Amino acid sequence: MSPLITSSYFSDFMSPVSPSNHNVHDKTSPFYQISTWDSLRNNITTIINKINSNSNAKIKDIILDLLELNLxxxxxxxxxxVLTSQMSRPEFTHVFAALVALVNSIFFEVGQLFIRRIVWQFKSAYKRNDNPQLLNTVRFIAHLVNQKVVHGIIAIEILTVLLEKPSEFRVTTAVRFLVECGSMLQDVLPNKLYGVFDLFCGILYEGRFGKNAEFMIKKLLAIRKRDFQVYPANRQPELDFVEDEDKLTHEVSLDEDIDPEFSLDVFKLDPYFAMNEKFYEGMKKDLIFDDEESDEDQESGSDIESDEESEGDQASSGKVSNSDTRSSHSSDSANSDENGRKRKRN
Incomplete structure (x- = not known):
């Protein structure tokens, strides 16, 4: 593995010689690579910060902007x-989840890293009793379960952890979490979900917590009785960008020793930088070409349909004209037969 390039190393490296004396086009030089890294970091952060309540219809545009960068x-x-932006703007969690689902369908390794990071974040917030981060994290995971980015087993594990050593906050957090993704869990893991509701009923029976927790559990039981019809997994179809056959689902457990790979967040000198950049450029062209082909197929499909409709109209009009021709021929032959009979009588 290449050594980590720190800021002190870089300043020491550059101090004897001015940056202007370096070949900025030399892709093996630290100066070139660190400048492209800074640009990459700034561009990704700027694009993610564009996500807001009006981003539902613009997610694909955001993806195209991201594809221009080496993701x-x-x-x-x-x-x-994404995790930082969701913490500061949790009301857009469903939009962030849709973005992650779309990126995951294109780059499996990016989605895999994201799932490891968010599970690690949950475990960290739980250990530190960081309630705001815990609530926002489980909310994000619930939407990722609904998007089928992560398997529902992690949701069952989270609910079990929250309810095994409950506090009023953990109980209400578990209720909110299950309201978000309960419909999906009921479809994919009904037996395990039944055990979670046993825990809720036990907490309700013991009455150890306040009226707020009791009220929320009763409301959850009423929602379950109606099969989560009020809270379906796919509440916003316009954010379901990935076809079922293209969805890639990750399986992860709280019991795993998860490495969040924070070293990927900082600059490292890459001896194969030029080759890796060229490889990504080829991948990007293939992705954009495939997207353009699908758009062209849709357009050609609509053109074919319109052509078929016009041909159908022409065919129907042709049938009418042929029938008219046949009727005119039959009337002409009838008139000629009548005239022949008159001549014979005369």
Whole structure:
């Protein structure tokens, strides 16, 4: 593995010689690589910060902007930017989850890193009793379960952890979490979900917590009785950008020793930088070409349909004219037969 390039190393390296004396086009030089890294970090952060309540219809545009950047190299920056932005703007969690789902369908390794990061974040917040981060993290995980980015087993594990050693905050957090993704869990893991509701009923029976927790549990039981119809997994179809056959689901457990790979968030000198950049450029062209082809297929499909409709109209009009021709021929032959009979009688 290449050594970590710190700021002190870089300043020491550059101090004897002015940067202007370096060949900025030399892709093996630290000066070139660190400048492209800074640009990559700034661009990814700027694009993620554009996400807001009006981003539902613009997620694909945001993806196209991200594809212009090397997301493989910047996957650590991407994950950190999304998690940081979601913490500061939790009301847009569903939009962030849709973005992660779309990126995951294109770059499996980016989605895999993101899942490891968010599970690590949950475990960290739980140990530190960081309630705001804990609430926002489980909310994000719930939407990722609904988007099928992560398997529902992690949701069952989170609910079990929250309810095994409950506090009023943990109980209400578990209720909010289950309201978000309960419909999906009921479809994929009904037996395990039944055990979670046993824990809720036990807490309700013991009555150890305040009226707020009791009220929320009763409301959750009422929602479950109606099969989560009020809170379906796919509440916003316009954010379901990935076809079912293209969805990639990660399986992870709280019991795993998770490495969040924070080293990917900082600059490292890459001896194969030029080759890796060229590889990503080829991948990017293929992705954009495939997207353009699908758009062209849709357009050609609509053109074919319109052509078929016009041909159908022409065919129907042709049938009418042929029938008219046949009727005119039959009337002409009838008139000629009548005239022949008159001549014979005369």
């Amino acid at each position: 493989i190299r910047g996957r650590g920056i991407f994950c950190r930017s």
